Every structure is written in structure tokens, then in C-alpha cells.
Amino acid sequence: MLAVENLEVVYHQVVLVLKGVSLTVPEGGVACLLGPNGAGKTTLLRAVTGLLPIHEGRITKGEITFGKIPLGARRADEIVRLGIAQVMEGRRIFGELSVDDNLMAGAYTLSRRDARRRADRFYQRFPVLGQRRHRPAGFLSGGEQQMLAIARALMADPRLLVLDEPSLGLAPQIVADVAALIREVADSGVSVLLVEQNAAVALSLARRGYILETGRVVREGDAAELSADEDVREFYLGLGHAEAKSYREVKHYRRRKRWLS
Ligand SMILES: Nc1ncnc2c1ncn2[C@@H]1O[C@H](COP(=O)(O)OP(=O)(O)OP(=O)(O)O)[C@@H](O)[C@H]1O
Ligand SMILES: [Mg+2]
Structure with a gap:
């Protein structure tokens, strides 16, 4: 798919942030991208969604293809029309607009009637948002805002949904709700590229996983295989050494430990 x-x-002609990254998102499946702060996860998503130029960033090598279509030089709005929707970091709903206006704003590629139908279907699925549809979206809880942000992205009827840290700052119960929604999205046949710091959630949803560190993929594999991997578990699933700063370091640390014992 991707x-x-x-x-x-x-960025800015000089700062090399992605250093030869390759990954694929399977058709109708979830791929997750894990990695510490500053690894380049958001940058990769910006490259996919055409948002690099507004951040003074540029693709200097490599290729992104969606289906068979190269995305490289396309504008963000063209990429949306090709069927890629996104929820970027920090959810970015319009706080002063009503819940309903937020949803309808995501549907500018559809006819008014189709948009209305999709919005109503979403309210049936999430009555909490349905009841609040005429209230300002800024009054929603963090979890509800995240649901709304994802729903708004889905209004455009995408074939690929790109999510940047959807669980960030949410209480565990709400994270489970968001995860369930992502699962539903994938089950409905939409492919998902999921960036997460919450590795446990991401790997439970994904078919394929990638670990990015300082602009390089340092590990990739089936999500099940990554979840079972000792090094990954130790660092990313919170079973690890507080002093290790990266997956690579954990790997090194574990090797040394094995060697010493
Ligand atoms: N517009 C920009 N101009 C210059 N450097 C940038 C710009 N945006 C990001 N960077 C740098 O690129 C690197 C990767 O940033 P990016 O936001 O992609 O990381 P990330 O993996 O998403 O991190 P986080 O987990 O904190 O969201 C960082 O060193 C960051 O400072
Ligand atoms: Mg980021």
C-alpha cells in the first residue's frame, strides 16, 4: 500500500534527519513506527503527507510510493485526495468550532450529503460525541478530542490513515478506547501507519513494526516477533534499564551482561 x-x-538545507529509511505499510494492515524523542518519526510522517515544505524540510533522496503512485513532489492537498489522511501530533482540533463543524471540515473532498451521512454514522458509533455535536470541541476531554481528530481524518474516506502518537497524554482506559477505534479502522480495510511511544499498544495493533533511532531503522519485523524479542521488551516495553537511552544501547548492554555471566 505504502x-x-x-x-x-x-531541514533548512543542512540538518540531515532521516538517513535512508525504508518501510512498508501492508494493504489493510497496521504498521507501527517506534522510537525515542527526536528519532525522526514525525518527520517521516510529514514526508508521507506532503507537509515537509511548511517545516523547511525536503526529501533529498529516496522514494515514497502509494499504491503505484510516487508521492515525492506532491502537495499535501493532492496527497489527501489520493486517499491519505492524517492526525498529526497534538490532535489539532478546532477548539472554538463545534464538534460537528470539526467533523464536516474533514470532509471537504466529499459532497455535503455524503459528508452528512458519514458524520451521522460516526455519532451513532460514538454517542458521547453525538450528544455534544453542537458544543465547542474545546470542551471535550482529551480522549474525546483524540476520537474526534481521528474521526475527522476518516471523514475524507482515506485508504491510508497516518497517526502521530494518538495515545499521548491519555489515561490508560482512554488509550484502550483509542486503540479499539484504530483496530476498527484497520478491520474496515483502511491501512494505518501508526507512530507511537506506547510500544505495547502499538505492537498489539500492528502487523509490522519498525524501530527508528537517530534517523535510521535499527530493527524491523513482524509485530508479534518484536513483542517477543528480549531486547525490544527490555527497552520499549518498560522492563529495562533506566540508564539505557536507546534500543541499540540496550542491545549492547544485554550482550555485555551475557558475556560477563
Ligand atoms: N522544522 C525543523 N527544522 C529543523 N529541525 C527539525 C525540524 N523539525 C524537526 N527537526 C529535528 O529533526 C529531528 C527529528 O524530529 P521529529 O520531530 O521528526 O522526531 P520525533 O521522532 O517525532 O520525536 P518526538 O518523539 O519527540 O515527537 C529532531 O532532532 C528535531 O529537532
Ligand atoms: Mg514526533
Whole structure:
């Protein structure tokens, strides 16, 4: 569905942030991208959704293809029309607009009637938002705002949904709700590229996982295989050494430990 090949991204002509990243998102499946702060996860999503130029970033090498279509030089709005929708970091709903206006704003590629139908279906599925549809979205709880942000992205009827840390700052119970929604989205046939710091949630949803560190993929594999991997568990599933700063370091640390014992 989505293939990123050997991607290099530079900000402000000089700062090399992605150093040859390759990944794929399977058709109708979830791929997750894990990694510490500053690894380049958001940058990769910006490259996919055409948002690099507004951040002074540029693809300097490699290729992104969606289906068979190269995305490289396309504008963000063209990419939306091709069927890629996104929820970027921090949810970005319009706080002063009503819940309903927020939803309808996500449907500018559809006819008014289709948009209305999709919005109403969403309210049936999430009555809490339905009841609040005429209230300002800023009054919603963090979890409800995240649901709304995802619903708004889905209004455009995408084939690929790109999510940047949807669980960030949410209480565990709410994280489970968001995860359930992502699962439903994938089950409905929409592919998902999920960036998460919550590795346990991400790997439970994903078919394929990638670990990004300082602009490089340092590990990739089936999500089940990554969840079972000792090194991954130790660092990303919170079973690890507080002093280790990265997956690579954990790996090194564990090797040394094995060697010493
Ligand atoms: N517009 C920009 N100009 C220059 N450097 C940038 C810009 N945006 C991001 N960077 C740098 O690129 C690197 C990767 O940033 P990015 O936001 O992609 O990381 P991330 O993996 O999403 O991190 P986080 O987990 O904190 O969201 C960081 O060093 C960051 O400072
Ligand atoms: Mg980020």
C-alpha cells in the first residue's frame, strides 16, 4: 500500500534527519513506527503527507510510493485526495468550532450529503460525541478530542490513515478506547501507519513494526516477533534499564551482561 524506500530528509538545507529509511505499510494492515524523542518519526510522517515544505524540510533522496503512485513532489492537498489522511501530533482540533463543524471540515473532498451521512454514522458509533455535536470541541476531554481528530481524518474516506502518537497524554482506559477505534479502522480495510511511544499498544495493533533511532531503522519485523524479542521488551516495553537511552544501547548492554555471566 505504502512503500518508503531509502528516504533521506533534510531541514533548512543542512540538518540531515532521516538517513535512508525504508518501510512498508501492508494493504489493510497496521504498521507501527517506534522510537525515542527526536528519532525522526514525525518527520517521516510529514514526508508521507506532503507537509515537509511548511517545516523547511525536503526529501533529498529516496522514494515514497502509494499504491503505484510516487508521492515525492506532491502537495499535501493532492496527497489527501489520493486517499491519505492524517492526525498529526497534538490532535489539532478546532477548539472554538463545534464538534460537528470539526467533523464536516474533514470532509471537504466529499459532497455535503455524503459528508452528512458519514458524520451521522460516526455519532451513532460514538454517542458521547453525538450528544455534544453542537458544543465547542474545546470542551471535550482529551480522549474525546483524540476520537474526534481521528474521526475527522476518516471523514475524507482515506485508504491510508497516518497517526502521530494518538495515545499521548491519555489515561490508560482512554488509550484502550483509542486503540479499539484504530483496530476498527484497520478491520474496515483502511491501512494505518501508526507512530507511537506506547510500544505495547502499538505492537498489539500492528502487523509490522519498525524501530527508528537517530534517523535510521535499527530493527524491523513482524509485530508479534518484536513483542517477543528480549531486547525490544527490555527497552520499549518498560522492563529495562533506566540508564539505557536507546534500543541499540540496550542491545549492547544485554550482550555485555551475557558475556560477563
Ligand atoms: N522544522 C525543523 N527544522 C529543523 N529541525 C527539525 C525540524 N523539525 C524537526 N527537526 C529535528 O529533526 C529531528 C527529528 O524530529 P521529529 O520531530 O521528526 O522526531 P520525533 O521522532 O517525532 O520525536 P518526538 O518523539 O519527540 O515527537 C529532531 O532532532 C528535531 O529537532
Ligand atoms: Mg514526533
